[in-house]
Amino acid sequence: METRDLSAHVPYRAGRGVEEVARELGLDPDGLVKLSSNENPYGPSPAAVEAIEDAVGQIHTYPKSSHTDLTEAIAEKWEVTPAQVWLTPGGDGLLDYLSRTFIRDNDRVLAPDPGFAYYPMSARSHGASVDQYRLSKSDGFAQSAEMVLEAYDGQRMVYVTTPHNPTGSEMPLEEIDRLAGEVDENTLVVVDEAYGEFTDQASARSLLDKRENVAVLRTFSKTYGLAGLRVGYGLVPEAWAEAYDQINTPFAVNKLACVAGLAALEDEQHLERTVEGARWAREYLHDNLAAETWDSGGNFVLAEVGDASTVAETTQSEGVIIRDCGSFGLPECVRVTCGTEPQTRRAVETINEVLE
Numbered sequence: 001m002e003t004r005d006l007s008a009h010v011p012y013r014a015g016r017g018v019e020e021v022a023r024e025l026g027l028d029p030d031g032l033v034k035l036s037s038n039e040n041p042y043g044p045s046p047a048a049v050e051a052i053e054d055a056v057g058q059i060h061t062y063p064k065s066s067h068t069d070l071t072e073a074i075a076e077k078w079e080v081t082p083a084q085v086w087l088t089p090g091g092d093g094l095l096d097y098l099s100r101t102f103i104r105d106n107d108r109v110l111a112p113d114p115g116f117a118y119y120p121m122s123a124r125s126h127g128a129s130v131d132q133y134r135l136s137k138s139d140g141f142a143q144s145a146e147m148v149l150e151a152y153d154g155q156r157m158v159y160v161t162t163p164h165n166p167t168g169s170e171m172p173l174e175e176i177d178r179l180a181g182e183v184d185e186n187t188l189v190v191v192d193e194a195y196g197e198f199t200d201q202a203s204a205r206s207l208l209d210k211r212e213n214v215a216v217l218r219t220f221s222k223t224y225g226l227a228g229l230r231v232g233y234g235l236v237p238e239a240w241a242e243a244y245d246q247i248n249t250p251f252a253v254n255k256l257a258c259v260a261g262l263a264a265l266e267d268e269q270h271l272e273r274t275v276e277g278a279r280w281a282r283e284y285l286h287d288n289l290a291a292e293t294w295d296s297g298g299n300f301v302l303a304e305v306g307d308a309s310t311v312a313e314t315t316q317s318e319g320v321i322i323r324d325c326g327s328f329g330l331p332e333c334v335r336v337t338c339g340t341e342p343q344t345r346r347a348v349e350t351i352n353e354v355l356e
């Protein structure tokens with residue numbers, strides 16, 4: 001038996017894990033610093049851990065009320081109706097849910113280059129083909145409505161990432177608004193705010209009240225430190241919010257993720273520490289790396305280092321794991337996640353030594 005033709009489908013390449021690298025190098029995993037996947041260096045919210053411990057004896061039951069409770073808390077936070085909150089297995093799950101909802105045969109989507117690898121993957125697995133718009137390095141990877149519209153040709157979905165992974169650049173809200181207004185009314189603009197808590201820029205949430213062709217992606221993986229649980233959500237316009245019930249996998253998000261998400265949402269102390277730590281670290285990286293870097297609105301900094309694959313490999317053999325951006329289409333750059341203060345200092349020292 002053979003699969004359908006998957007030759008255009010590129011597998012997702014995640015940043016490497018600590019255990020994997022430690023085993024390969026014969027090092028103690030505790031001595032490694034992993035700054036390759038934009039995870040939270042302070043760990044999960046302690047309140048979330050406690051909520052999981054309390055709920056773990058109940059995992060023989062389906063997550064009905066925990067799903068409802070988390071949905072309602074998110075709805076309250078964003079001042080939308082619960083139907084406008086689409087809970088999904090990670091933010092990646094939302095990309096799939098939007099693909100399921102919108103993509104028809106022969107549709108095309110428009111994704112950023114460089115950009116997050118799961119946009120094209122999700123679109124392709126739902127039968128769409130993928131066009132790209134270019135963020136230009138010479139322009140500091142600036143993002144505007146105009147640069148997207150130059151590549152726009154009636155695609156069914158357009159993905160915008162702000163703050164953008166891996167460059168850190170942002171698209172101002174007025175530009176997103178303009179983009180959503182200028183594309184066809186049957187083109188969905190997906191605004192990926194996976195790093196939304198790290199920036200001062202306003203969320204595209206406000207556009208949902210006046211536009212029907214915008215959806216906002218948020219996740220518990222980054223700021224809330226729950227990447228291992230796989231929980232994210234979309235905020236969508238009221239007009240088609242009900243579609244969730246028609247395309248949803250039953251009990252999309254598991255019970256432990258639901259209770260942890262709810263607890264993390266209310267843990268302001270953990271959130272503040274995470275955001276402040278990231279702001280300090282990205283300034284530190286920016287000021288001290290012996291390489292060109294770009295301003296970042298996220299919890300990571302992109303740096304131009306020449307042969308990124310060699311630099312990342314050498315840095316890793318010194319115990320600091322960073323992301324070689326070859327798979328993003330930037331083989332001359334590495335992306336360094338904001339760590340704790342000691343981790344970030346060690347990363348800078350190690351990278352600078354390697355660059356020398």
Ligand SMILES: *Cc1c(COP(=O)(O)O)cnc(C)c1O
Binds near residue numbers: 090093192220230231
């Ligand atoms: C991390 C990330 C996501 C979502 O990740 P999940 O772990 O699936 O929530 C989405 N978009 C971008 C750009 C990301 O970096």
